Amino acid sequence: MHPDLLPHLRCPVCGQPLRQADATPPRALRCPAGHSFDIARQGYVNLLTGRAPHGGDTAEMIAAREEFLAAGHYDPFSAALATAAARAVPRRVRSGDGVGGPVAYPDLVVDAGAGTGRHLAAVLDAVPTAVGLALDVSKPALRRAARAHPRAGAAVCDTWGRLPLADATVAVLVNVFAPRNGPEFRRVLRPDGDLLVVTPTAEHLVELVDRLGLLRVDPTKDARVAGSLAKHFEPAGQSTHRHRLQLTRKEVRTLVGMGPSAWHTDPARLTARIATLPEPVTVTAAVRLTHYRPT
Template identity: 40%
Template sequence: MAGGLRCPICFSAGFGTVPLSPTGTLVLGCANGHRFDVNKRGYVSLLPPKTRVVGDSAEMLAARARFFATGAYQPIADAVAGASSNAVTGAGARIAEIGCGTGYYLDAVSSAVDAGDILAADLSPAAVRTAVNSVPGAVGLVLDVWQPLPLADASRDILLSVFAPRNLPEFARVLDIDGCLVAVVPTGNHLHEARAAGLALDIPEGKADDLVRTAEPWFDEVERTEVEFQMTLDGEALELLLGMGPSAHHALTTDRAPDAPGIVTASVTVLTLRRTPNSGDPA
C-alpha cells in the first residue's frame, strides 16, 4: 500500500494522527490495534465508522469509461497532465487523485511526471477498483472527502481534483511544502448545447474565480489554462456523456429530444493552486 496513511478510528476518537502500516499479508494496522483488510486488487476502505453516503454507481463508471475511450476528453487530460508536470519540483512525486473515478486523469498524469507514489481515492469502491486496474502502479483508497482524510500531514506533492468535490483545508494539510492542487472546473460554456436542449444541469459562470477566492486562506493560484473545444458526438456518445456526470444523479433522463445536439462544446479551466506557507499546519 501507499505510505502516508493515518488511522481514521484513532483520529475519530481524538487520538490524533496515528500512522498505518502493513501488519501482515493484505492487512494495515496502527499502534492502537485497529486493523483494515486490503483487497487483493490493491485497495483498502478507510471510511469513518457509520458512513452512510455512497459514491458513483457502477453504471455511471461504465458510461464514463466508455466515453473516455472515445478520446473526446483527451485535450482535458493533456492539460491536467501538463499542469501537473509544471507543478512537480523533483523526482518521485507523491500523487493522489481525490475523486478518481475511473482513473482516466490520474493515468495521464502518472505517465507525464516522475511519480514515486500513486494513490487513487474515491467514495465509490467500484471507482477505486476500476482506477487501480487502469493506472499502473496505483494503489486505491476508499474515503469520504468531506471527512478528515485518512492521509498523513504533508504526505502528498500533487493532489488532483477533476470535476470533483474539494475539501480545501484538508487538501492543504496533506500537501507538502510547495505542494500543488490541480483542479478542473467547468466554465459556463461547458456542454451548453446539451443544456439548451434540457439534457444537462446548469453551470454558473465564474466557477474558477470562485474556487480561487474560496481557496485563498490555504492556496495561491500559480497557473490557469482555459481548455475549450467542440466534440462531434453521435447518439451513443452523447448518452454516455450525460450518463457519466452530475446529471445522472438528478431527474434528467438521457431520452434525447429531436433537436439534441451532435456538436457539443467542452469548456473547462485547469487551475494550479500552490499551498501557502503554514496553511497545511494541523490546527
C-alpha cells in the same frame, strides 16, 4: 497497495502509520493500535470510518464514465493536467546522502475525487518518478482506479472529511470536477506542493444544456472555487482548454449518464430528447485548469 504509498498513509481512526498485515497476499492495512482496514480483491483499501454520508457515483455512472473516457473524448484535459504536474514535480529535488549529490526521490500525487483514475494515470505517465493515490467515496469507481496504473493505489474515503494521509506528504494534489476540501488539501500538501483544480466553464456542454434539460454550470463557480481555497492557497496560474466533440447519440447518452445530470434527468424524457438531435452531435468541452500553491 503499492509499497511506496504506505509511508504516506495514516489510520483514519487514530492517525498512526499504516502497514500491510502479515498475510499472503496481504488483505488488510493495520496501525500499531490495532485498527484494521480491508483491502478488496480489486486492490483498493477501505479507509472509511463509520457510514459514508453518501455512496458517491453509482456503478452505472462509473461504467458510463469508463466508456466515454476510454474513447478519448477528454484526453486533451488529461494531457493538460499531466503537463502541469510534470512542470511542478521537477522543482523538487533534495540532497542525496553525500555520495552522489542530489538525487530524485518518489513524489506522491493524489487525486481527490478520482473516479476511475484515468486522469491520475495520465499524470503518472508524465511523471515517471511519482506514485499516485486515488481517493473517492465510490467503490465502483475505485475498483477501476486501483488498476488504472502500475504505480497507483486507491482508497475509499470521504474527501469532505479528514484525509487518511500524513501532514505535508503530497507533492501534487489533483482535483477534477470534484469537491474541494481546502483545509485538508493544505494540511496534506507539502510546503512546496502544488494543487491543480479542473472545473467546467460556462461553455462546457452548452449545446446540450437547454436541449436536454441538463444542469447548468453556475456562473459564479470560479468565484466560489477561489473563495473555498482562499484561506489556504494562492493562485499561481490559470489556463482554459476547450475542444469540439463530434458525438453519436449513444455517446451523448453516455456523457449525460456519467455526470451530475444523471441524478436529475428523467430517463424516458432524456431518451426522447436525444432522439431529436442531429448526428453527429457537435458539443463544446471546456474546462479551466487553475494552479494553486499553499500560503
